[in-house]
Amino acid sequence: MEVREAGDGTPTPESVKVPSKKYSWAEVRHAVNVLRKELSSLSSMVPMSISFRKLNNGKNRIYFLRTPQNGWEITLLYTDITSTVHPNNDVLEWKPLMESNVSLGETSGKWSREEQLLCERQRVAAWGIASYELHPKTGRVLFPCASSLFVVAGDDEPMWQSPPLVARVLPTGGGAPLTPAMCPRAPSLVAHTARGDIWLAGGGARRPVRLTYACRGHAPDRLTEDPRQAGVPCYVTQEEFSRYTGFWWQPKSDDDMFRIVYEEVDESEVKIFSFPSSQSHSGEVEEFRFPRAGSPNAESILRLVTFKLRQISPATVVDCYREGSEDSTNNFQTVGQNEPEIIFKQKVDKAVQAFVTHSFRSKAVQTRIKQ
Template identity: 30%
Template structure:
């Protein structure tokens, strides 16, 4: 076997995620588990798999391939439509093949897109052959109706529907199985765009990037209609992404709602298969953000809508007959209201589930009544289909054991929570009926373990084909300073107390929505590799990061974002120096995205603490980032200009808080980044030149976006960073 260095292996395996089973769906009858997985730990093509489970718990468990993208495409390369590339970028999906699928209510039929072509496959039948449906494309986000008879999908900005078996329908009436609903073998459009900048059935940029809503349409439980988002981007400002390495190519136009500018206009419509159409009405002027939609057999559609400043949000129920809405619950917060995966949700009895900030803790509430207390910090509602609710949660502020970096699965009822997972680690689950798929990442075990349970008994384990890392992460989880900042510390392999203090590399994300200090193994591998190059690596999750308490996350409010996150990195560093061999005269910091912003701030504002920095894809001017994220913490730039200046690395062509002495700074950015635009790096470089500050810029061409999945690029970026650190700290 050819030996691969860790940087090459890490890049080739896409951070050891290839070959890991993911995207699970459990059939309600407990007979099947559907999932995605590539064949090996270096194969980027995801296959659709089915795990067949015996109905009575006896007999053999069988695993089979339901769809192989290589066979379906005849070995040819995928050709992704622009809308699909954007969807994958927003969801940080860098693999290939069947990267997403949807199923009907019984998980008997699946639909998926490959190269903009629509495929369906019968999952309930062993040996079922995928069928390509000859529909107008390119197809994005196909979804079967709950009864499995139709497939709706977005194509060319229109929302279309077609019979799932590829026929034109035989008999019946419109909306109940006849030709009027199908519209022929190629289907028909339920809604078509009335302008070049209008789309139906797709999530707009801020919904997919910031709200966690990647969908744009939802089937009625009886399969008679579709609830669809109409997105009008005509008022959204345009940005232009160029590829300087290819001056013969025109720049790419993207609609980007920067802070203080207009968002896309989003409305919601009920589109009947019988041709009826009615708009869902709510106060869209006051509540422009459509944050979440749910429509299940448990009750009417439920919407979560937010005001632009995100201090007020309403949960609305929709009358499908009229499109009118009624208020089910309202929430307000003096800072902002966070969004959580899995909510709103309805229990089978119609009880509305929410995750709310209640008396300083994050609790699960059912029709407004708290079902958990300060011992748990709720993270996500995983399943609400049974008598109990399955959730994931961290230890709350009133927990006896802080359990640094752990996330566990709990079953919750009105009587309280019962913990499902026991081993220290990060756990999650998917459930339907009596079958639960439990995934676990543990600190002492590489990779992810996936177990299938019926009731409380394990009946199968879904194998991971991921490669074993060529090194072992030896992470020490601890808390630092008076604020008990969660930290992970990694030292070189074989380091002893006699070896003396080490140069320090702070390796944070450090901002909202990005928890780095976790009780896992693989997420710490890159930090361990840097440690093995002769550094003491510190990962600190200061205020603003998730997983602790609402107050912890909201301490960055009031225009103090940059100040607070930088202060906590410094406090953690100094507190840990008393327990670990840290040479405080040689301290560097690296990070990507928010972590890149933090690294820039550290080197330029506190060179007395930080002696070198590596900023990957940094946001340097807060006015350049999107509305939903930036305005949550800083308000509107037209009203809070001083806050934007104070929290930007560079503004108006200069660096507002530039301290002495000058420290080395490496900046890395992709030209094709449509999330954090490369203008951020170019403006910072210009300001540094004007100030006479030496720095290095690595511009990444060749289609490099906010992600860097390209194998050679990802590998060499790690090596170049180590070279920079050695030159900066060991000269």
């Protein structure tokens, strides 16, 4: 047995490989793009985001995301399994749950910068449907795609038909709808984040309803004037803890009230940095709030918003009130005047150091744990 002495970690001259050729920036960028395409094609070939549901006819349906054989964008597929015994070499038939993604792109807009950043933090390398939500009881499917929100009718809805189904666009609160979620006890109600706040769509309402007012909406100087946002976790939570959702529906309720617990993030102490834009070749820069190592981080507050639906022919009106009022039945207010109750406050004690150059990113992480 060979015994080696402990060293200081410095590589020996024999282990250092000198590149045989110096590559230009254009050659390195081209090589990385080719590698990304290869990794993207490999990752999209494996089924992901698998969900199970038992149908009324006794079959079990499996939903999953994957690139079809003759396509290049990720779409939603399914396969049905019966209770009969299948041979070991039996291959399940994969079928598209809905029409091609081409129709989705025609009825929606382009991919927004918010969606691109979210896909980057989720490590999603392919285009198409990156996520979806299935309501197990009704079979209703909800998914965001290309700055729009789509819904596929469930088994109990009049517009339901046999697959492939037709996805219809759900009106949103403007901007890219991020992390949408159906209400567990009323799947026609959909909450989503857009432009730094939480919006409510569906449920018979003519247009989306804004539930929170954390963001003021200063478009040109949003980073400077609007340091708060609702329903969207801070950068550290997304990048290091892989949590991208910042609001949660109440699963069950004994009354006619709907409640959503959401996270409100205050980034007023986080510094603003300018990075070269990866979407432009003319030297443009993008501004981001970025918590460098040793600098202040974002503060998070958990709030609770409560509302109920009131049917006024021919539309549905949403009434909100502050949780904890003495007489809740007489204290309903308009959504714009609603001030949700603070139920928890937390400050993220984690810092991230990152260096960004065009499409290439590397980071060094420092973590502090309070005793």
